[in-house]
Amino acid sequence: MTITRIKKEIVGLEQEIHMVLAALKARLPVMLEGDAGTGKTELAKVVGRALQQEVLRVDGDPELTAFKLQGWFDPPLVLQKGYQWETFIPGPLTSAMLQGGIFFFNEVNRAPSESLNAVLSALDERILNIPRLAAIKAKDAFMSIFTMNPYDRIGTNPLPKAFYDRCVWIGMDHQPLEKAIEIVRMRTGERDAEILRSICQIVEVTRNHPSIERGASVRAAIHIIRMIQSLRGEAKPPSMAEIEYLCMMALSKNIKPTYDTAKSPEELVKEIVEEVMSKKKLFAL
Template sequence: MTARPTRAGLPGSIDDTLALLTGQGYVADRALATVVFLALRMGRPLLLEGEAGVGKTEVAKTLAAALGRRLIRLQCYEGLDLSAAVYEWNHAAQMIAIRLAEAAGETDKASIAADVFSQRYLLRRPLLEALEPQPEGPPVLLVDELDRTDEAFEAFLLEVLADHQITIPELGTVKAAAPPIIVLTSNRTREIHDALKRRCLYHWVDYPDAARELAILRARLPDAPARLAAEVVAFVQALRREDLFKLPGIAETLDWASALVELDAVALDPALVGDTLGVLLKYQDDIAATDAPRIARLIEEARQAARAAE
């Protein structure tokens, strides 16, 4: 693709987007770089789905760092409501203002109401903050783990995603002068509604292949011995083919490699792997299933794969 001029500091091509992400240590494949590029060029929200730990959240963090934009994160959870996600009124300050107005002899209720429901009593939460101008340019809004919320909250998000605005009954509509860069993530514990998906560009973030995972490890942990890095990646790749409840993601690979470096390891050995499995696997049933014979077999597979890749 021929590079085009950048707009507001955004990358001008897919290759520029790849370089932008790589420059921050995020090793993306071309498919992900393409959808990120399109989301930036078209001003569309980006919905990333995939297993936990494959790097979805990191896309938003990387974009914010690379573009020099503020990152505004809304961490979703069950029961998330508008007061935590969008705005709420400073009720204590409002009550003080009402009492002061009454003490001063103010009797015009409409005037008092207009005052106490003004901007200065508004407590802005992440979604509303993301619509406000920022000195460095429109922020990156990360709506993380959207699947943890309910469908009612999804329905509210539609106005933000489609029109970059929020309606506050007491104030009216707050619309962004320049739309934020919006990244939504989901671990797919439930299906996201089609109405929301239609407003987004979509990408499934899968586990990386061995070559890309090794590139990620080297970018994030350059001090790891070359043999250890190769064997760690090959071991994790082999482990993902096992029948486990929760397969390790890239985040676990990096954590495990970091732990092994801290233990001065230069290669995998059965005792060390067994002692550090809790860094890589997060469920006791999976740890118990990865017994000594399985560890020995996986290490041998990892060594063969590492040698073949040299």
């Protein structure tokens, strides 16, 4: 029943879904690792909804501290009543443990490595020590899911070995063309099969092009289709030049050329668009 619910919202990823559910059933922390746009965050959110448990989400950033994860004391109340549970404001990790919910830590490698130490005992022993109060033990239903993009080097930090030691790892990759088309159709409601295929092919070529080290994800295809749908409201359908410009908007900053190519990202996008669209009946929009 759970898998049926998930498949209503997730395209493909059958093996990943089965493995995530198996790990969570065993009460093992799950690390979803993959490039941007591979469905890590969406899978985590949908699994949480399908399991009908509250999902307490944290997004990694440099300002995230152990106190924001565990919780903190309300200063005015502490002055009145001292350090007790009544004056303590639980953070998302503590709340998930006490409620038996799902602790979802998105982009975990964007958080400072030091703050992750606050999570380790909760992952391993399912116990969390609250300073000035006591140690709490997680309810049996407590689960945790983490995501990270290992290819993003800006604003990220290496995870401690102890963190990897406590999680099971599930790799996420870009979906094949037919699945990508289905994803874009689901997210945009687009009914024109030809334009869906064309735009998804353009995005897929960016990941297979010999002069591109890192290409774009299905998210770029969704953006392009939505812009095409917006232009349809005007007097005439988008022209070839407009389609090319839309692709430039969505793709030029999402691809990384190889070090040995003389072509700019814009030149590569133009080349790919012209190659794919020359074989299509573009104006049947």
